[in-house]
Amino acid sequence: MRRAVVVVGLLLLLLAVGFFLGLRVGSIDTSFQTIVNAFLNYDAQDTAHYSIVHLRLPRLLLAFLTGASLAFAGYLMQALVNNALADPYLLGTASGASLGASLSFFFFADLTFLGLYLPPFFALAGSFLVTLVVVVLGSRRGQLIPSQMLLVGIALSSLLTALVSLIMFLSDSESQLKSVVFWSMGGFEKADWSNLGYPATALVLALVLFFFLQRHLNVLLLGADRAETLGVDVRAIRWVMLVTVSVVTGFAVAFSGPVGFVGLMVPHITRALLGTTNRFNLLACALAGGVFLVGCDLISRLLYPPVGLPVGIITSFFGVPFFVYLLRRKNYRFS
């Protein structure tokens, strides 16, 4: 408990620092005083104030929500298939979203649907459709078979990735190619107050739900048979986890693109810091994922202003050494 408080406290402190720096960094020079004024004496005519409130803050929040969602979904996924190498994209969410987004970039570039910008809409539809197919093919008689689901997910992802490559190859527009490439590496430039509600709602509901189901997850890590003997309804909890992972990941990917590394690594980092059965693991995992992506986005914008490097590059670059260090410590166990 005390360790959890320290870790969560530290993460909150890092988040505060990340948000403060994130609000300062941009094309327009911004002092600490300007940030304070932007919130206390907002002047709509002041471009710096406007940028802080309407561009930088939503961007930071989207980065946080995406990181938190992916880390949280990764944690659930690893428990669901009881495999340390699982990540939220194993259900085909990322490849489905990529195919959806690619289709919208190439075939409906100038269309809007009911005033909606299409790529996130298509990405979301793609991720849910593919997840549905993976679940149907990965289960028998209503019984999820994690190993089969995992293999189907990987196979289907390969197929969809090939389809995306085919669409890109057949394209004769360099700009459309750039759209897909940019989208597929993840980023938060299109963050907007209007599109934060979906991932935020999905994540908060999921966090509350699994705060109460945390014990079941820990038991599930012991293996399905032992969990059954300990009174856990494995079949029911697996379905709840599956729906949660696909919804949370789908919304995160739709608005930010499939950011890599976070969903796979952050759950391990949290376990390494708190142990495998701490009841604050999920909360800390979401928080750590959010802090991590806020930091990565900040680094990306500092390294390559103004637009920033694709955040997926930064996540791997800075995350891997830390991750390897944690794994090399003697006391880390997956389950």
Next chain:
Amino acid sequence: MRKPAAPAASGKHTVTDDLGRKVSLPVKPRRILALAPSMTEMLFAVADTATIIARTQNCDYPAAVLTKPVVINYPMDYERLLALKPEVVFATEGIISLETAAQIEKLGIPVYYQAYDSVSDVLRGLRDLGKLLQQEPKANALADSLQNQLNQLVAGAATSSHKPTVLAITWRDPIYVYGRNTLFTDKLRYAGGQNAVKDVFAQAYPALTREYILQINPEVVLGGSFDQLEKTFFSLYPELRRITAYRQKRIFPVDDDLMSRPSPRVVESIQELKRTLR
């Protein structure tokens, strides 16, 4: 440009192209082609058109080019290129990579590059092609005529004191624009405007953030009519409705090919820009 060496016995001479590469070409090439639409326009303006043996899938100007067979330049169709037996291939920096050029040269076909940082580079390019293709009188007459038109434009531009800042958008997601280090910046100078993008980025056509665009606050936006961009661009980035160009409705379409190609139509594109900015 290169200093042609004395013609070799084989009827070849070695010249230096705009990238500083030594290229061995026939003194009077009979079978030529260009691997970029802008370069095809250059060749059609200068060369004997009977010597132009092919075009790329994107070459569409002048209309006469459409009668030529097509060679795909991305991905490069080397077999087709070899079958066409060109004596020299003309390329433009940024369109054809040096790796591709090396591959073509392995097939025994010399690749000659031109590069343009300014409008005067394009005119110099025309004169250079005239020398290489033994068409100097034709090329020089065209370059002189274009230079005269430019001089008149400069004289006209000097009378207006305010030079509006112009942002030219090439793609909307992410937002790609004509950067500082493109021919477009020089064209604007002749047209009486200035590129709103002040920084030189690594890419000629950089991606920008909404905040950057708010900061530079362009007075004119090119890339589509007001109604088009309202539907496809400003609805996606409502924050950008604050910029002066939007508030004053100074948002205009331009002919993309005309604007982006460094070709003999460079002066025509400057005149279009000038009309637009007026």
